[in-house]
Amino acid sequence: MYRLDTIDLNKPAPADEPMRQYYFIKKARSYVQKESEKLGRPLTSAVITFGCQMNARDSEKLSGILREIGYVETKNEDADFVIYNTCTIRENANLRVYGRLGVLHGYKKKNPHMKIALCGCMMQETEVVEKLQKSYRFVDLIFGTHNIFKFAELLTEAFEADRMVIDVWKDTDKIVEELPVERKYPFKSGVNIMFGCNNFCSYCIVPYVRGRERSREPGDILREIKELADNGVKEVMLLGQNVNSYGKNLENPIAFAELLRMAEKIKGIERIRFMTSHPKDLSDELIQVMAESQKICRHLHLPLQSGSTRLLKIMNRKYTKEQYLELTEKVRTAIPDIALTTDIIVGFPGETEEDFQETLEVVRKVRYDSAFTFIYSKRTGTLAAGMDNQIPENVVKDRFDRLLKEVQDISRRMAERFTGTDQQVLVEEPDSQMEGYLTGRLSNNHVVHFRGDVSLIGCLVNVHLDECRGFYYMGRLVN
Ligand code: 5AD
Ligand code: SF4
DSSP: OOOGGGOOTTSOOOSSTTHHHHHHHHHHHHHHHHHHHHHTSOOEEEEEEOSSHHHHHHHHHHHHHHHHHTOEEOSOTTSSEEEEEEOOSSHHHHHHHHHHHHHHHHHHHHSTTOEEEEEEGGGGSHHHHHHHHHHOTTOOEEEOSTTGGGHHHHHHHHHHOSSOEEEOOSOOOOOOOOOOOOOSSSSEEEEEOEEOOOOOOTTOOHHHHHOSOEEOOHHHHHHHHHHHHHTTOOEEEEEOTTGGGTTTTSSSOOOHHHHHHHHHTSTTOOEEEEEOOOGGGOOHHHHHHHHHOSSBOSEEEOOOBOSOHHHHHHTTOOOOHHHHHHHHHHHHHHSTTOEEEEEEEEOOTTOOHHHHHHHHHHHHHHTOSEEEEEEOOOOTTSTGGGOSOOOOHHHHHHHHHHHHHHHHHHHHHHHHTTTTOEEEEEEEEEOSSSTTEEEEEETTSOEEEEEOOGGGTTOEEEEEEEEEOSSEEEEEEEO
């Protein structure tokens, strides 16, 4: 962290990052202070996150900067500053944001000095920003995924300007290190290892809104993990759209498996997770590192998308049904207690009943511990959006229901295999349903509820799994 008291606001802002942002943190802080004196109370801020783990981590960075600027964080959306960190992976993600903006407008009418900001993937789409400019004039600040590091500077501009401030970059090769972050949990944290995606799966908007693949330097990543460990973090989740291709484009290339080996040596870190793996890049070396590791969690998320080799080709996934099955077989043989999870899309353009049956076949063969199932959503700008054989809604819905039933039946049966065992659990929070109970997570990412004292939150404990209730366990503490 940089010291704000050494920054002179009478001088122009420094050009270098991250110093420049610390300058603007101090400047924005003076505006917040003034306003708060005028109102006779502290100013509040709310960061609302849509979408994936990547966005969740970005939101922690936004919260960290807001804290430094002097806002008091709240969950209520009638705060003095509200920012939506948006997702655009499927159309309904966008619709939700428009709906909620209407509610925010109501709050702003009651509290005219309220500021509303939007950032994240949805803002990378030109049509979205045009629509906001036209019909949502009450929004104060809009920025995208590539310049989130500039948040303090943009917020200062929003304080100074009497208009909508918009700054969306098309792409970047820049990674700014060492900005403040506010972690949601003191004992676990996400760590970005790479940004963007180069795969261009034909249905997916991510490469367009998150840009090209950029890996962080291993030294920066390891330093961050070490600092987290020094601050009491026990579990890290390494984040990237395609972690298996981590490090390939660095000046000194390094494999993801190698990064894991180094991360594992960091004292204090007890658990390592990662997300997401692309089947086409999952190496034997990675499987071996996972099998040998005491710290890498027994969980692999391996998106299938479709079981039909024909469709996989049109999706540009670069693996066949047989290769995928072989890979999961290899993983299960090397790490028998691993939980395998996946993402599946139904209703991709041209999907026939035969294609769908092949997806069901893979689901039955792999026996996923859990699966996220999605109805295909047409995203403007992607290759698939231009395909003319879109599937009728009723057919998609019928396939979706059949898939969901299959997936749920299998995961229920898979979860049973751990009933009666003792498992190491990271205690995460008080149980939201039952007084005196805690909620924790197993290495394989399953959730367990058990009686215990809140002082155990953040600790690793042993829990006997008494009963499996479909998607979670009831257990009891053991020594
Ligand atoms: N429609 C439906 N699902 C999608 N996903 C990505 N793009 C789309 C889309 N256009 C799903 C994929 C991916 C997950 C994060 O979201 O299954 O793995
Ligand atoms: Fe999208 Fe494919 Fe990249 Fe995943 S790997 S983010 S599905 S383009």
